[in-house]
Amino acid sequence: MSRIIVVTSGKGGVGKTTTSAAFAMGLAMKGYRTAVIDFDVGLRNLDLIMGCERRVVYDFVNVINGEATLNQALIRDKRRDNLSILPASQTRDKESLTQEGVERVLNELSETFEYIVCDSPAGIERGATLAMYFADDAIVVTNPEVSSVRDSDRMLGILASKSRRAEQGVEPIKEYLLLTRYSPERVRLGEMLSVADVQEILSLHLLGVIPESKSVLSASNSGSPVTLDEKSDAGQAYRDVVRRYLGERVPHRFVEEGKKGLFSRLFGG
Amino acid sequence: MGLLDYFRSRSPNASSASVAKERLQILVAHERSERNKPDYLPRLQRDLLEVVRRYVQVDDTAITVTMEEDGNHEVLELNIVLPEEGDTPPKPKPRQRSHPRR
Numbered sequence: 577m578s579r580i581i582v583v584t585s586g587k588g589g590v591g592k593t594t595t596s597a598a599f600a601m602g603l604a605m606k607g608y609r610t611a612v613i614d615f616d617v618g619l620r621n622l623d624l625i626m627g628c629e630r631r632v633v634y635d636f637v638n639v640i641n642g643e644a645t646l647n648q649a650l651i652r653d654k655r656r657d658n659l660s661i662l663p664a665s666q667t668r669d670k671e672s673l674t675q676e677g678v679e680r681v682l683n684e685l686s687e688t689f690e691y692i693v694c695d696s697p698a699g700i701e702r703g704a705t706l707a708m709y710f711a712d713d714a715i716v717v718t719n720p721e722v723s724s725v726r727d728s729d730r731m732l733g734i735l736a737s738k739s740r741r742a743e744q745g746v747e748p749i750k751e752y753l754l755l756t757r758y759s760p761e762r763v764r765l766g767e768m769l770s771v772a773d774v775q776e777i778l779s780l781h782l783l784g785v786i787p788e789s790k791s792v793l794s795a796s797n798s799g800s801p802v803t804l805d806e807k808s809d810a811g812q813a814y815r816d817v818v819r820r821y822l823g824e825r826v827p828h829r830f831v832e833e834g835k836k837g838l839f840s841r842l843f844g845g
Numbered sequence: 846m847g848l849l850d851y852f853r854s855r856s857p858n859a860s861s862a863s864v865a866k867e868r869l870q871i872l873v874a875h876e877r878s879e880r881n882k883p884d885y886l887p888r889l890q891r892d893l894l895e896v897v898r899r900y901v902q903v904d905d906t907a908i909t910v911t912m913e914e915d916g917n918h919e920v921l922e923l924n925i926v927l928p929e930e931g932d933t934p935p936k937p938k939p940r941q942r943s944h945p946r947r
Contacts, residue, residue: 722865729873733880766860773866777873 578686581693582711582749584735586727588698590719591756594792594802596695597625598811599715601801602818603691604659611650611689613662613681615707616697617673620664626653627799628661637665640677646684655804660689670702678706700734710740713750713821715783719757720769728753729778752783754817759788760833771831784817786810787830878914886910893923901927 583596593614600612614622617637623629628651634644639662646662653659662681665672685692696707708714714735718728735749736742742749755771762768771785786792791808795801803818805811809830816826890910897903907926912919 722869725869726872726876729876733877763862766862769862769865769869773862777866777869 578689579691579713580682580686580711581691581713581715582696582708583693583715583717584696584704584708584731585717585724586698586700586704586731587719587724590717590724591786591792592698592717593622593625593695594796595715595717595754595756595786595814596622596693597801598795598803598814599818599821600659600691600693601653601656601803602814603693603822604653604656605803605815606818606822607658608690609658609688610691610693611660611662611685612693612695613685613707614664614695615673615703616695617664617668617670617703618666619697620666622695623651623661623663624799625796626661626801628653628663629799632663635663635665636681637668637672639681640672640674646681655800673702673706675706675709679710682710700730705734705738708735708739708749711735711749712741713752715752715754716778716780717754717756718774718778720755720759720763720771720774722769725769725774725777732778732780751780752821753778753780754783754786756786757788758785758830760831764833771828782828783820784813785828785831786813786817882912886912893925897925903928 581599583592583599585592593616596612600610603610612622612626613636614620615636616622620632620635623632631651634649636649638644639646639649650660650662653661662685682692694707694711697703708731714731716728716731718724732751735751739749741747753775755774758771759768763770771782775782787809789802789808789810791805791810792802795805795808795811802808802811803814806815813830816829819826890908893910894903894905894908897908903926907928909922909924911922911924913922914920
């Protein structure tokens with residue numbers, strides 16, 4: 577039986593696709609057969625972040641419409657052969673996703689894969705609600721910023737009421753908070769909400785804190801999920817996130833400021 | 846003056862992050878209370894209107910149904926405005942409260 581994880585946020589630009597790519601890669605690096613699906617029909621980008629944009633032939637909507645088989649549409653990752661990507665359609669509109677179609681694809685994927693990561697589009701329209709509908713777990717990606725926190729809370733309300741688990745009255749979706757683009761220095765200066773603040777407002781289990789990091793942009797520049805960059809702080813933070821998700825006890829890092837010399841403290845660096 | 850400003854901006858009470866936290870706490874609490882209201886209220890209102898109209902002809906807006914939180918109780922409040930006999934305009938009836946839920 578496979579586990580379906582939705583990466584959601586409500587607000588755009590907070591790091592859903594970065595997280596989906598990094599998290600799916602992290603699960604694959606741990607040896608799990610993992611699939612990652614782009615639900616952003618019309619604005620596909622996961623392929624670009626995963627570095628397989630030139631290998632897209634068929635997409636999610638083709639599979640739903642029966643124009644291609646799942647195996648024709650799945651792209652196997654070149655770095656990890658236990659990781660596959662199902663790209664979104666770039667040309668169709670959101671209406672092409674149907675609940676029955678999505679369910680059929682997820683059922684077929686769960687025959688092969690242990691983890692299915694659903695990269696939700698921003699907003700609360702069809703793509704977003706379908707990405708979360710069948711989920712077992714939800715990673716709510718949040719920036720320490722007012723509109724992102726508010727939208728995350730809104731998504732929590734939708735997760736609790738408009739999912740298959742809610743409708744069937746079974747155990748609800750497990751919700752995790754992932755705080756991204758975190759800057760301990762700005763928190764110290766009182767310019768940014770702290771981890772504790774966001775946790776207090778949303779009362780969610782904290783899966784991890786991803787520091788604001790240059791390595792995230794360079795990872796997407798090169799189409800290589802940041803988890804693969806073992807030297808980067810964000811890459812290490814995502815590795816911790818995967819371990820924590822899998823049940824390991826890993827202390828939170830990157831919540832406090834790194835050790836800096838007197839010079840850089842005085843002059844900024 | 847400049848130096849004072851520097852220290853003032855460092856004081857935690859004045860930090861923009863604490864303002865953000867306070868605003869969010871108020872907003873999120875409000876939005877959650879809205880969210881938890883049952884979605885059957887409009888249907889209940891329509892059905893009640895239908896039942897009342899079997900006995901007395903009332904206006905479309907004569908019935909209001911609201912759910913309010915009162916400490917640990919949720920109070921379902923029904924307000925039915927009955928028309929006066931004759932042509933005088935309807936006068937509101939005193940509000941009646943149903944039994945509080947849980």
